Amino acid sequence: MGNFKGDTNSRRIDRALQHVSKPWFPMNPEVVKRVRDGLDAGTFASNFNALLTELKNDFALFTFVVKELSQKASFEGVSQSVIANPIELIRWGNGGPHLREVIAEQQKVPNVHSLHWSEPFQIQRLRETAIIASTASVLSENKNLDPELGFSRGVVREIGLNLIAWNYPTVYSDVLARLQSDQNLDDELSKELGFTPALLAMRLMRPDKGPDATENDEDSAWATYDELCKVGENLARAENPETYPSAEVDWQKAKSFLANTVGEEAIGIIRDKAVKSSKEYQKSLPEVFGNIDRFDPQKNIEKHKRVSRALEERYLHLCPDTVQKALRDLYSELNPDSVNKALVGKLLKDIVPEAGFTGGCVFVVDPSSLSLKPRTLIGKVQMRTITNVALEPGDAAVSALSSSEPIIYRSAEQSDDARTGIYSSLGARKKIGVLYLETSNKARVDPEDETIGIFEIIKKALCDTLLLE
DSSP: OGGGTTOOHHHHHHHHHHHHHTTOSOOOHHHHHHHHHHHHHTTTSSOHHHHHHHHHTOHHHHHHHHHHHHHHHHHTTOOHHHHTOHHHHHHHHHTSSHHHHHHHOGGGSOOSSOGGGOOHHHHHHHHHHHHHHHHHHHHHHHTTSOHHHHHHHHHHHTHHHHHHHHHSHHHHHHHHHTOOTTOOHHHHHHHHHSSOHHHHHHHHHOGGGOTTOOGGGSOGGGHHHHHHHHHHHHHHHHTOTTTOTTHHHHHHHHHHHHHHHTOTTHHHHHHHHHHHHTHHHHHHOHHHHTTGGGOOHHHHHHHHHHHHHHHTOTTGGGSOHHHHHHHHHHHHHOOTTSOOHHHHHHIIIIIHHHTTEEEEEEEEEETTTTEEEEEEEEEOOOSSOOSOEESSTTOHHHHHHTOSSOEEEEOSSOSTTOEEEEEEEEOSSSOOEEEEEEEEOTTOSSHHHHHHHHHHHHHHHHHHHTTOO
């Protein structure tokens, strides 16, 4: 980044600490209020678990509290074993005035960022944190470790990436957009910023380590928990193959570990934990957290492969943005084992008109009558009569069955009502019918290239939804 040119690494991290400390990342005001009210009323004095549950509802509040209490504890000479342990640190803060001071002082609770004004990639970061922390909790319990510590470690390990996502959003989103399968997000961010997310987290969360601390200064006691968190990180990336090119490799690593450690039910257990631990995010951010109860990396990877086949189509860029999105959504819902009639209907009734086609028809070969029969009528057809067509020479629909290229007809008139009609066979191994679509020539800069290109992508989508080879 331009502002960092010529600076030493030490000065870069110092500037970053100043840049991220006050804004932090967004908290849920409702959770903050509940915690503040509970502390004022003394509700948590004898119910530490209730306090911990509330704090775990909000990753920003949880990590902010740990950071602030770390500073207070370090100043008061509290043992490093307490400072290093988020659960014991919060317990210490709750046992005196310290936690109440952190929460009660309105000016100290960051409110620069808002959950509802966050970018999609930032909200996705929170979802990844939920998956990582939930995985670490489940695996910790399975290995007879403290599941609360596993969850806490998962949240704290992600603090660097979360702070960068909100306070260096351009850098974060640019690095994410160009990430390659052999690249690591942390390493690529380090190249841009001059420090790693892990070092940023270390300097913020462990003031007792001093300004010369490095990533290698982390307590070895966390090594086992960190290994479990890494499994969660693999799972979080695997669930989002659209963003992480390494998703399939990540999934294989995580799947192998989970199978050997927990068994076949591992994903279901982690899913249940993630649902339980993200209830507040589900309420405030339903567009990202609303489907966390369907967490399934394997399914997402399979969907992504189907979508990728469509995205590789050279004609896709010719379609309007809305059509491109609709096609991606359609491919993400495809089932490779059975035809989804609702998806076929969505393509023909919604996406085809949105792509600029004013009318058309799907003709299907009927061997018993040796004819093409109209199966689905689309919009208003003006260039031909829609009726049964005998499998004899003379009709363009019949000709299309034996042609490897689309057959195109254009209106003779040069008016705004001039139209283009396109026929093409459906199916490669076995021709099962013909797709016919019409479009107005109005506003077409290059009618032939553009119209045919969009027709091809629509036809491919229809063949894929019908599972035609």
